[in-house]
Amino acid sequence: MLNGVKVIAYGERDGIQGPSIAACLEAAGADVIYQVTECFV
Amino acid sequence: MTGPKVVIKQAAYILAHVPDLVRYGSKPEREIAAGRTELAELEKHLRSFDDAVAYPPNQVFIGNISPDDYADLQEPWHENLLRDKARYGPFGEIMPQDELYGIMKIWDQFDLIDLSPSFTSALNEQLAAHPLITAKDRERLGEGTPQEKIEKKVEKEKSLPLFHRGKLVGCINRAHDNDATLTAHVMLENLLTKVTGILVTRHLVRNASIEPEKIDYLLSCSEEAVGDRYNRGGGNMAKAIGEEAHCVNASGCDVKSFCAGTVLAIIHGAALISAGLFNEVIVVGGGSFSKIGMKFQGHMKHNMPILEDVLGGIAILLSTDDGASPVVNLASTGKHDISAGATAQAIYDALVIDPLQKLEMKITDVDKFAVELHNPEVTLPMGSGNVPLTNYKTIAAMAAMRGEIGREELSEFIRLRGMPGFSPTQGHIASAVPYLGHSLKLIADGKINNTLFAAKGSLFLGRMTHLADGVSFLLEKNSGKD
Numbered sequence: 001m002l003n004g005v006k007v008i009a010y011g012e013r014d015g016i017q018g019p020s021i022a023a024c025l026e027a028a029g030a031d032v033i034y035q036v037t038e039c040f041v
Numbered sequence: 042m043t044g045p046k047v048v049i050k051q052a053a054y055i056l057a058h059v060p061d062l063v064r065y066g067s068k069p070e071r072e073i074a075a076g077r078t079e080l081a082e083l084e085k086h087l088r089s090f091d092d093a094v095a096y097p098p099n100q101v102f103i104g105n106i107s108p109d110d111y112a113d114l115q116e117p118w119h120e121n122l123l124r125d126k127a128r129y130g131p132f133g134e135i136m137p138q139d140e141l142y143g144i145m146k147i148w149d150q151f152d153l154i155d156l157s158p159s160f161t162s163a164l165n166e167q168l169a170a171h172p173l174i175t176a177k178d179r180e181r182l183g184e185g186t187p188q189e190k191i192e193k194k195v196e197k198e199k200s201l202p203l204f205h206r207g208k209l210v211g212c213i214n215r216a217h218d219n220d221a222t223l224t225a226h227v228m229l230e231n232l233l234t235k236v237t238g239i240l241v242t243r244h245l246v247r248n249a250s251i252e253p254e255k256i257d258y259l260l261s262c263s264e265e266a267v268g269d270r271y272n273r274g275g276g277n278m279a280k281a282i283g284e285e286a287h288c289v290n291a292s293g294c295d296v297k298s299f300c301a302g303t304v305l306a307i308i309h310g311a312a313l314i315s316a317g318l319f320n321e322v323i324v325v326g327g328g329s330f331s332k333i334g335m336k337f338q339g340h341m342k343h344n345m346p347i348l349e350d351v352l353g354g355i356a357i358l359l360s361t362d363d364g365a366s367p368v369v370n371l372a373s374t375g376k377h378d379i380s381a382g383a384t385a386q387a388i389y390d391a392l393v394i395d396p397l398q399k400l401e402m403k404i405t406d407v408d409k410f411a412v413e414l415h416n417p418e419v420t421l422p423m424g425s426g427n428v429p430l431t432n433y434k435t436i437a438a439m440a441a442m443r444g445e446i447g448r449e450e451l452s453e454f455i456r457l458r459g460m461p462g463f464s465p466t467q468g469h470i471a472s473a474v475p476y477l478g479h480s481l482k483l484i485a486d487g488k489i490n491n492t493l494f495a496a497k498g499s500l501f502l503g504r505m506t507h508l509a510d511g512v513s514f515l516l517e518k519n520s521g522k523d
Contacts, residue, residue: 013499014413014431017383019507037383037507039499040425041415041466 002030011037044315047359048366048519049307052478053245054102055133055354056465057141057237058094059333060087061204063350065229066334083337084207088346090137095122098416099351101463103130104478108460118418119346132478133244135351139205143168144236145213147181148285153228155194156203156211158185173243186211201225220270230330233352234265235281238327241354242286245323249358257319259283259293260310262302263327264468282325291323300413300472301498301510302326303355307474308514310359311369322359328352329468336466339423348419353470357477364522367484373399375495375513383509385435392495392513393436394443400515404440407458407515408489411476412436413497414464432495433459472496477516484518491517 007030011018018037026032063069064080072078093099097118100106105127106114115121128135136144143164146154156164161182168174168182191212194200200212213232216223238261246253261279268275279293296306303326310322330352337347360366375392382388393404412432420428437454440446446454464471473494480492498510 011383013497013509014385014426014428016385017507017509018501019383035507037499037501037509039502040423041413041420041428041471 002028005030007032009035011035013037013039014041043371044317046362046519046523047311047314047369047371048362049357049369049477049481049516050360050363050366051245051249051358052474052481053133053241053248053356054104054475054478055237055241055244056093056099056102056135056351057138057240057328057354058090058135058351059138059141060350061138061207062330063087063334063337063347065201065226065330066337066349067331069334069337072338078338083341083347086337086341086345086347088350092122092346093351094128094135095124095126096348097121097123098418098463099135100126100130102132102353102465102475103135104132105130108463108476108479111463112456112461116418119348132248133241133354136240139164140168140171141236142203142205142211143182144174144240145232146183147174147178148236148239149232151216153214153216153232154211155186155191155200155214156182157188157191160205160210161185173240173247199225201229217269222266222268222270222273231265231267233330234263234278234327236327237352237354238263238278238282238325238356239285241327241356242282242288242323242325245356245358246286251321251358253287254290256283256288256291256321256323258310258313259288259291259323259325260306261293261295261325261327262297262306262469263295263325264297264299264302264329265327278327279325282327283323288323298510298512299498299500299502300468301496301512302469303472303474304494304496304514305512307357307359307369307494308371308374308512311371311514314359314361315371320361324357324359326353326355326469328354329470332466332468336419336423336425343422345422348416349466351465353465353467355470355474357474362519362522365519367481367516368519370400370515370517373397373515375511377509377511379508383507386439388497388509388511389435389439389495392511393493394439396513396515397493403445404436404443405445407491407493409460409476409480409483409492410436410458411473411480411492411494412459413472414460414462414475415466415471416462416464419466427462429459429462430455480516484516491515
């Protein structure tokens with residue numbers, strides 16, 4: 001679905017963390033070029 | 042397999058109101074320096090000490106209001122201040138800024154703090170009324186530093202000015218002229234952690250009616266990085282706090298894991314006692330200065346007072362079994378393994394489901410869950426969400442998925458077994474442990490039987506790993522001496 005799409009994934013500590021977003025998007029064919037999780041509290 | 046029972050006898054909590062230090066918080070300082078925020082505009086949103094004391098979440102934090110009663114109070118809390126307010130509570134106190142400057146001077150061993158003579162003289166009188174500051178402590182205030190000398194230090198020696206109600210009353214000095222880890226700003230962060238840690242430890246010792254000489258060990262879970270350029274983060278804030286809290290027969294060390302540090306330190310302390318090494322251990326967390334004013338832009342945008350104007354402090358007394366105080370169940374603690382995964386479900390599997398299963402308990406066997414207890418009124422205006430509610434929804438959903446409650450019972454589960462957040466956004470202070478004092482009281486009164494404390498840590502912020510951390514333990518009613 002996302003073949004050839006380059007992705008920057010920003011996760012959130014109490015929501016969806018970066019590694020989870022990256023795993024989903026990679027499974028859909030995306031190229032995750034950067035992923036990080038932040039804490040906003 | 043575990044050793045003898047370990048109990049928690051007491052928990053103490055303090056807040057210190059620091060409106061004139063908001064400008065030095067990490068976020069405000071950067072925004073002011075970049076010209077995106079006018080200091081004068083920020084100052085219009087600072088609260089008075091009376092308003093900080095009358096703010097309902099702060100009164101819950103020091104134990105004057107129970108979380109159940111808090112849930113019934115009218116929101117927004119910052120517009121519905123309490124008429125019946127008190128600086129002191131059963132768990133500790135809310136200290137005003139001038140007195141905080143005073144204890145910074147008293148417990149500074151390296152001439153880091155200079156306060157003006159007139160400010161010092163007024164403080165000496167004011168602190169004489171404080172129940173935990175002795176005459177010997179007040180002698181360390183000295184006579185004060187001439188105002189012109191303070192001005193010169195600020196102008197020529199990279200000292201940071203200290204203001205009170207907008208007026209220059211002193212300064213904090215660098216500890217070295219060429220070491221980025223000992224600048225005036227870093228010393229301010231570290232000294233604030235230390236003095237709030239000392240103050241809350243003194244409250245703990247008094248409230249527990251224990252002689253400080255009987256404490257064997259202290260564990261600090263504070264979020265700072267004490268050290269010089271060759272040992273940044275070298276630490277042992279625990280001993281620095283213990284020294285001024287008169288725990289002369291104790292040693293100590295630091296336990297850190299971002300916000301999860303406090304719960305982790307409780308488990309470490311309980312394990313040290315259960316293993317027979319020590320009888321009395323204090324876990325202490327001083328305030329986290331860098332987080333002051335972190336979400337000030339959201340508060341200003343919504344024309345609210347800047348609510349991140351208080352430092353927190355927490356101290357917990359762990360002890361060998363007295364046959365009465367609530368027990369830390371060491372038969373099954375939760376830990377988030379490296380391979381566990383980063384989803385909210387994976388984290389709560391590790392922190393709630395797995396440890397309860399080992400105890401042959403269901404989620405609904407837990408009377409109260411203490412999770413990240415950040416005050417939502419602080420976080421929502423900046424778009425950071427209602428953190429406790431998000432966590433409670435996850436636990437409730439897991440109970441529903443396991444068939445322990447019906448889907449229609451989610452809200453009731455959260456109302457009954459959760460609570461609204463009431464903690465200042467102070468990292469390790471906000472993570473589950475603000476409820477500990479209330480839980481000890483409710484268990485002692487027979488109103489609840491247990492509480493599960495679950496904390497999370499944002500390890501990824503240090504850019505060494507993408508992993509998060511998590512840790513949990515169950516606090517239970519004591520069934521009497523074994």
